[in-house]
Amino acid sequence: MRVRVPAKVNLQLGVGPIREDGYHDLVNVFHAVSLFDELTAEPADGLELAVEAAPYSRVAIGRVPTDARNLAARAAVMVASRLGVEPRVRLRIRKAIPVAGGMAGGSADAAAALVACARLWDDRERPALARDDLMEMGAELGSDVPFALLGGTAIGVGRGERLTPALTRGTFHWVFATADGGLSTPAVYAECDRLREAAGEGAPRPSVAEDLMTALATGDAKALGAALANDLQPAALELRPSLARTLNAGRDLGAIGALVSGSGPTCAFLAETDEDAADLAAALDGAGVAEQIVRAQGPVPGATVL
Numbered sequence: 001m002r003v004r005v006p007a008k009v010n011l012q013l014g015v016g017p018i019r020e021d022g023y024h025d026l027v028n029v030f031h032a033v034s035l036f037d038e039l040t041a042e043p044a045d046g047l048e049l050a051v052e053a054a055p056y057s058r059v060a061i062g063r064v065p066t067d068a069r070n071l072a073a074r075a076a077v078m079v080a081s082r083l084g085v086e087p088r089v090r091l092r093i094r095k096a097i098p099v100a101g102g103m104a105g106g107s108a109d110a111a112a113a114l115v116a117c118a119r120l121w122d123d124r125e126r127p128a129l130a131r132d133d134l135m136e137m138g139a140e141l142g143s144d145v146p147f148a149l150l151g152g153t154a155i156g157v158g159r160g161e162r163l164t165p166a167l168t169r170g171t172f173h174w175v176f177a178t179a180d181g182g183l184s185t186p187a188v189y190a191e192c193d194r195l196r197e198a199a200g201e202g203a204p205r206p207s208v209a210e211d212l213m214t215a216l217a218t219g220d221a222k223a224l225g226a227a228l229a230n231d232l233q234p235a236a237l238e239l240r241p242s243l244a245r246t247l248n249a250g251r252d253l254g255a256i257g258a259l260v261s262g263s264g265p266t267c268a269f270l271a272e273t274d275e276d277a278a279d280l281a282a283a284l285d286g287a288g289v290a291e292q293i294v295r296a297q298g299p300v301p302g303a304t305v306l
């Protein structure tokens with residue numbers, strides 16, 4: 001069983017008040033892009049897990065846990081327990097999505113493992129697990145996991161796990177600048193709260209940006225670039241000040257939109273055409289402001305069996 005699963009960039013990340021359970025209420029517009037992890041699952045004597053870097057990628061696989069903490073392993077255990085079988089599976093993850101980069105690589109691997117293990121262990125004639133069951137298990141594993149199953153472009157509310165697909169037209173061309181070392185998602189949310197408190201600002205109730213939705217529906221890349229917004233960006237910049245230089249370099253070199261992806265530290269740049277993206281990627285590479293420059297297009301489908 002081989003499953004391919006995409007990274008995401010957040011086109012709008014509106015962070016609302018902190019809830020009693022410690023999570024923030026969000027308006028999270030997810031967009032899946034063509035930077036993929038691949039997971040294979042095959043029968044084994046017990047639960048085994050191996051992680052390797054995809055060819056040409058510089059992902060820091062040393063920072064990915066290979067024990068029961070790995071989100072893909074947790075997903076496999078969850079599927080097994082739901083089906084009442086033993087989690088006897090060898091999972092191999094080939095990573096291209098940056099680790100702790102704000103592109104939801106761990107969530108992607110969890111989504112891939114849910115799909116692969118359900119296929120491996122479920123009764124082909126009368127499957128016990130429907131798509132909705134996988135979405136529900138995904139939400140339990142992490143706020144971003146349901147989107148990695150769905151893919152495309154979607155609006156997430158609640159913790160980001162309650163999804164509605166968004167209407168889009170055409171293809172958008174992205175350039176991503178990865179950074180050495182990740183940023184911890186809880187630390188970035190905490191810094192966002194701290195900055196708001198220090199400024200004496202309450203948390204706003206986020207709402208979906210209409211200009212963003214129109215840009216997506218009409219396939220207007222320039223308008224999309226202007227509408228990109230991330231409430232976690234000031235916090236990510238506070239924790240990693242060098243990202244300001246990366247963002248400015250991308251803007252100066254012609255990006256029509258620039259923002260930190262989710263909790264960062266990956267920076268995302270939008271270009272108008274594929275050719276513009278190639279030029280921007282080459283120029284950013286030369287500027288030496290990133291660990292690696294990666295091009296990708298969106299939207300693409302979520303976790304897919306190959």
Ligand SMILES: C[C@@](CO)(OP(=O)(O)O)[C@H](O)COP(=O)(O)OP(=O)(O)OC[C@H]1O[C@@H](n2ccc(N)nc2=O)[C@H](O)[C@@H]1O
Binds near residue numbers: 022028
């Ligand atoms: C910020 C975002 C944007 O899509 O992704 P990344 O940039 O990390 O990939 C997400 O909200 C991350 O989602 P995910 O990484 O699945 O988070 P979870 O495992 O559910 O939660 C990890 C921690 O993030 C914080 N968290 C997460 C989601 C949310 N709505 N409010 C929060 O405050 C909490 O501190 C929580 O304990």
Ligand SMILES: Nc1ncnc2c1ncn2[C@@H]1O[C@H](COP(=O)(O)OP(=O)(O)O)[C@@H](O)[C@H]1O
Binds near residue numbers: 070104
């Ligand atoms: N399969 C996995 N791939 C990457 N990281 C994982 C995985 N499983 C658990 N983790 C842990 O989750 C943390 C966040 O990883 P990741 O999902 O890549 O980042 P982000 O939340 O910024 O998108 C990592 O630092 C790592 O400790």
